[in-house]
Amino acid sequence: MEKSPTIYEQIKSSGYSRRDFLKFCAWMAAFMGIESSGVGNIVRAMETKHRLPVVWFHFQECTCCSESFIRSSHPIVADIILDKISLDYTETLQAAAGYQAEEALHNTMKKYKGEYLMLVEGSVPTDNDGVYCCIAGKTSLDIVKEAAEGAKAIVSWGSCASNGCIQAANPNPTGATPIHKIIKNKPIINVPGCPPIGEVMAGVIVHLLTFDRIPQLDGLGRPKAFYSRRIHDTCYRRPNYDAGLFVESFDDESAREGYCLYKMGCKGPVTYNACSVTKWNNGVSYPIKSGHPCIGCSEENFWDNGPFYQHLSSFPGFGIETTADDIGLAVGAATVAGMAAHAVRANIKKRKLINADIEESKNEGGE
Amino acid sequence: MKEQKIKRVYVWEIPVRFYHWLNALVVATLAVTGYLIGNPFAIQSGAEAYLGYWFGTVRFIHFVAAFIFFFNFLFRVYWGFAGNKYADWKNFIPYTKKYIKECFDVLKLDILHIKGKPFISVGHNALAGLTYFLTFLAFLFQSITGFGMYSAMSDSFFPKLFAWIVPLMGGDFAVRQWHHLMMWFFIIFAIVHVYIVFYHDYVEGRGVLSSMAGGWKFIEKDKPD
Ligand code: HEM
Ligand code: HEM
Ligand code: SF4
Ligand code: SF4
Numbered sequence: 144m145e146k147s148p149t150i151y152e153q154i155k156s157s158g159y160s161r162r163d164f165l166k167f168c169a170w171m172a173a174f175m176g177i178e179s180s181g182v183g184n185i186v187r188a189m190e191t192k193h194r195l196p197v198v199w200f201h202f203q204e205c206t207c208c209s210e211s212f213i214r215s216s217h218p219i220v221a222d223i224i225l226d227k228i229s230l231d232y233t234e235t236l237q238a239a240a241g242y243q244a245e246e247a248l249h250n251t252m253k254k255y256k257g258e259y260l261m262l263v264e265g266s267v268p269t270d271n272d273g274v275y276c277c278i279a280g281k282t283s284l285d286i287v288k289e290a291a292e293g294a295k296a297i298v299s300w301g302s303c304a305s306n307g308c309i310q311a312a313n314p315n316p317t318g319a320t321p322i323h324k325i326i327k328n329k330p331i332i333n334v335p336g337c338p339p340i341g342e343v344m345a346g347v348i349v350h351l352l353t354f355d356r357i358p359q360l361d362g363l364g365r366p367k368a369f370y371s372r373r374i375h376d377t378c379y380r381r382p383n384y385d386a387g388l389f390v391e392s393f394d395d396e397s398a399r400e401g402y403c404l405y406k407m408g409c410k411g412p413v414t415y416n417a418c419s420v421t422k423w424n425n426g427v428s429y430p431i432k433s434g435h436p437c438i439g440c441s442e443e444n445f446w447d448n449g450p451f452y453q454h455l456s457s458f459p460g461f462g463i464e465t466t467a468d469d470i471g472l473a474v475g476a477a478t479v480a481g482m483a484a485h486a487v488r489a490n491i492k493k494r495k496l497i498n499a500d501i502e503e504s505k506n507e508g509g510e
Numbered sequence: 511m512k513e514q515k516i517k518r519v520y521v522w523e524i525p526v527r528f529y530h531w532l533n534a535l536v537v538a539t540l541a542v543t544g545y546l547i548g549n550p551f552a553i554q555s556g557a558e559a560y561l562g563y564w565f566g567t568v569r570f571i572h573f574v575a576a577f578i579f580f581f582n583f584l585f586r587v588y589w590g591f592a593g594n595k596y597a598d599w600k601n602f603i604p605y606t607k608k609y610i611k612e613c614f615d616v617l618k619l620d621i622l623h624i625k626g627k628p629f630i631s632v633g634h635n636a637l638a639g640l641t642y643f644l645t646f647l648a649f650l651f652q653s654i655t656g657f658g659m660y661s662a663m664s665d666s667f668f669p670k671l672f673a674w675i676v677p678l679m680g681g682d683f684a685v686r687q688w689h690h691l692m693m694w695f696f697i698i699f700a701i702v703h704v705y706i707v708f709y710h711d712y713v714e715g716r717g718v719l720s721s722m723a724g725g726w727k728f729i730e731k732d733k734p735d
Contacts, residue, residue, distance in 0.1 A: 386561065386566070395554070402552075406552060444683070467690045468549070475701070493623070
């Protein structure tokens with residue numbers, strides 16, 4: 144086996160200075176929530192570790208995760224971590240095509256069996272044996288199963304791979320399925336979001352590179368470093384929420400005041416993501432800061448939990464705007480009507496009984 | 511003067527009565543504050559956030575009431591094993607043929623009015639017991655979903671015990687949605703419950719309504735209690 148250069152050597156040969164490299168390590172540590180004394184670990188890992196072979200699959204998806212990743216604010220991320228060092232196969236970025244691409248994939252899978260990292264963007268259709276997504280004559284279902292066999296770990300990029308996203312929205316015509324429901328015997332890291340934040344994706348990769356083990360995950364398989372808090376927990380509009388100051392329409396005075404978007408259907412209180420901490424586009428903004436409620440893009444079923452601009456979701460089969468409150472109110476009204484009818488009927492049917500009791504009581508008490 | 515045919519029976523001991531009224535109070539509080547959490551009114555005053563905290567207060571009341579609600583409920587479950595025979599857990603679970611038959615009898619007698627002959631059940635009648643059992647399940651559901659959501663806002667170990675419900679239901683959104691819908695179960699239960707109690711009191715004249723205050727019900731002397 145040829146001796147591949149270390150990650151740091153690769154970075155150096157791409158023209159980055161030692162200073163750039165150290166800055167990158169410190170920056171990554173900050174995003175991953177590692178204390179400053181831990182920066183040394185990242186530096187050391189990068190200096191000593193060799194390339195981690197990576198294959199990146201694209202199934203039912205729109206490539207927004209890749210887009211987000213390559214726009215990650217630090218050039219080293221896109222330039223080095225994937226492009227130059229590790230990426231052996233990725234349909235959208237690689238130069239190779241057809242047989243060459245397939246060959247590269249299979250070489251990696253054979254040569255690095257049990258060592259390579261498998262990144263998946265997109266969900267996998269399972270209906271009709273998975274014919275809705277085929278690459279090189281094979282269904283994505285078969286590809287996933289085959290590639291997962293020899294993978295060290297799997298990262299499910301974005302809401303598609305981690306919970307199905309829009310393809311899986313009702314009625315889910317292709318049986319779109321997230322990876323963790325297909326592969327059961329490998330460590331899987333879910334990195335939901337539509338797309339996930341580039342820095343979060345980079346953080347996950349660097350963590351895997353540095354520590355050689357999967358990051359701490361929550362109950363839904365998401366890295367705790369980025370998904371343990373709700374948007375709402377660190378939202379800068381939170382004081383308005385607590386004070387009950389709410390926007391009621393996008394053009395009212397309250398919207399100009401920057402009040403809380405809760406009544407505009409903000410899903411921040413039920414959405415776990417790093418938007419309000421890390422923000423987007425080099426930390427410029429995030430939806431709420433730009434005046435739009437969170438639509439909960441990193442949560443399962445967020446397409447079906449709509450309408451987006453409504454606090455409660457509509458109930459399937461009850462019309463698009465019908466909420467739990469409408470249903471409750473209707474059932475409540477029917478109940479009251481039923482009780483009124485019951486009361487009338489009771490008075491008719493039990494009249495005799497009650498009168499007899501009253502008579503009896505008169506006889507007993509009187510005389 | 512004819513001899514009195516009625517005797518009185520001590521049915522609801524103090525713990526049951528205490529539980530009942532505390533429960534009624536906190537459930538009402540939870541429904542009102544819960545409704546407000548889901549549908550807050552907006553203050554259009556151009557006020558600054560530091561001037562107010564009313565929504566935070568509403569949520570605080572909801573959470574305090576929630577803790578009382580949950581432990582009060584646990585206490586009632588305990589009393590189902592420690593209390594008198596009318597409070598016993600067996601009154602709530604339809605596990606015998608007799609129990610199920612009584613359910614249908616009550617349905618015919620009091621709800622559909624197609625059976626004329628009244629009969630006596632001193633504690634809860636079977637159908638009422640079954641309804642309360644369903645209510646207890648709803649209590650449990652509401653507590654699990656509520657504390658499940660609460661676990662995201664708290665570092666305490668207790669709500670964390672319920673955190674498993676969130677992945678099970680697919681996320682906080684679904685949990686909140688069902689928690690909200692279940693509020694209507696409580697509202698409708700309370701309306702029907704109060705109506706039925708008044709109905710029994712009116713038709714039977716055994717003091718059902720006041721039994722939850724003083725503990726006593728009245729039955730014919732020749733009937734076993
Ligand atoms: C009879 C009992 C209860 C009723 C009727 C009730 C009702 C409600 C309603 C209607 C909501 C609003 C949901 C929405 O945002 O649309 C809510 C929210 C909530 N309830 Fe309850 N609830 C009850 C018991 C509990 C319990 C036992 C807990 C336990 C801690 C709890 C915790 C919560 C939490 C954490 C929220 C979310 C608050 C937020 O969004 O900040 N509830 N409840
Ligand atoms: C003004 C309102 C209310 C009145 C007058 C009332 C009255 C009563 C009475 C008389 C009973 C005994 C019925 C029987 O013998 O079967 C009872 C039982 C019960 N009530 Fe209420 N109630 C009220 C509100 C509520 C509310 C709001 C709830 C909760 C949602 C509730 C839950 C229950 C339960 C669970 C029982 C069974 C008691 C047990 O065995 O632990 N009640 N109520
Ligand atoms: S805007 Fe959304 S996330 Fe921010 S405080 Fe309001 S409800 Fe929470
Ligand atoms: S604010 Fe909400 S909807 Fe917007 S990107 Fe973040 S998680 Fe997705």
